[in-house]
Amino acid sequence: MKPDLGRLLEGVAARIIAQAEELTALDSAIGDADHGLNMKRGFEAVLADKANILAKPLPEALKAVGMTLVMKVGGASGPLYGTLFLTLGKELPEDPTLADLARALTAAVEAIKARGKADFDNKTMLDVLGPVARHLSDGTATFASVRALAHERAEATVPMKAIKGRASFLGERSIGHMDPGARSSELMITTLCDELEACA
């Protein structure tokens, strides 16, 4: 069965909205306590515009999701997650293969680095997205291995000291908390794996 974009979008949106309080709680430990609220607002706007988005071919639909997130989320997450979806839309063909996905996610990771002037090991969403992009490219990826990696890399942000984002103001005090952006990236990736596996 061909993956249904509507189902993927609804799945990701539902997961982010359901976990909004957890994301906000993570953000209040080391940031400004708004990550869950902002992501929820963004994905509610995506759901509200779903009919319009799904009427488009995949690349244009992803760009529309990206633009909605840029305009509705605010904070740093809006431009960063917006850049993720805008780049995926720019890089993916209408009917992508795993190789296309690996290449597009790698391009998106680079675009996020440029937008946020950040790098790996700064305790950000890149610490989940970067390793997942590399794993998709190495030819051994399964739904289970991608899920496990996303979870492991989000957990791996706990002992990191933040170098970007508001958490960086905490210095040493940022150690011991999971990065909220790494967690929201993990949630998106694991949900996509779940939905794609159910379609397979």
Added chain:
Amino acid sequence: MKKLINDVANVLAESLDGFAAAHADLVQLGEERKFIRRKSLKAGKVALISGGGSGHEPLHGGFVGHGMLDAACPGQVFTSPTPDQMIAAAEAVDQGSGILFIVKNYEGDLMNFEMAKEMAGRDIETVITNDDVAVEDSLYTTGRRGVAGTLVVEKIVGAAAEAGQDLQSLKSLGEKVNKRSRSMGIALTSCTVPAAGKPTFSLGEDEMEMGVGIHGEPGRRRVKLMPADAIAEEMIVAILADLEAAKSDQVLLFVNGFGGTPAMELYLMYHAAAGALARRGVKVARSLVGSYVTSLDMAGCSLTVTALDEEMTAFWDAPVHTPGLRWGM
């Protein structure tokens, strides 16, 4: 949480509607509440646009008007505004002489203003404020936060724009004022974000946060509450250590309340801070005391010291008429 609200989801919208109605002689609310603009624009003037998360009122919307900003874009509480807001504001107030964005140094604000600049297709320059000495400016952080010194930048650059300076001169002036302004804050209690419903952090009865940011972010360290004189002393020492020019110059001393501290205590802190400056031979030439760059209901204050020169003093003294700041007219 005990707040004067109806529905948590409508706090910002209802507050903006009230603000626009109360100051209808000075400002107008843009479509979909994307921005607050000056009611009567000045033809040919460089347009000044600022913005940032809400919860710092009167910053920034309260500083829209003659001699300060042309437009301000309010984000959700403590959340950057989105690019469509700045694009719409630019469309509304651009007089053909260019636009200056004044942006506090937070990654969200920087990225959203940067995307707006890329997408607006207009002649736009940006001044970034980062006056908070509590955070180390190093490769290992995002850099210093923009806090109450932003008001000083907006006032002085606003007066220069009103006087007809061009975009490049205003950008240079803004950067100069930012460089010569240094701030540090302390918190006695946390703020409570309405949508979160509970305090952002907790402080014991006898504790304070030294070096707090304007979103209740932690600063240098958590310490036992000290007498006001000792607090002011530590803040002034940190500020002056960072403000090399201050010793030989006349300064502006700005005592800013965070929203939950009465004016009585702010004046007491002014007395303490002015004393700490006087003991170091620094003369206070201008002063401002009040809650202007707030952090919702947080108790505490920040001190800002700006090393003035003749040009900056003249623009500080120039007439201003906004909902939040008014003198000379």
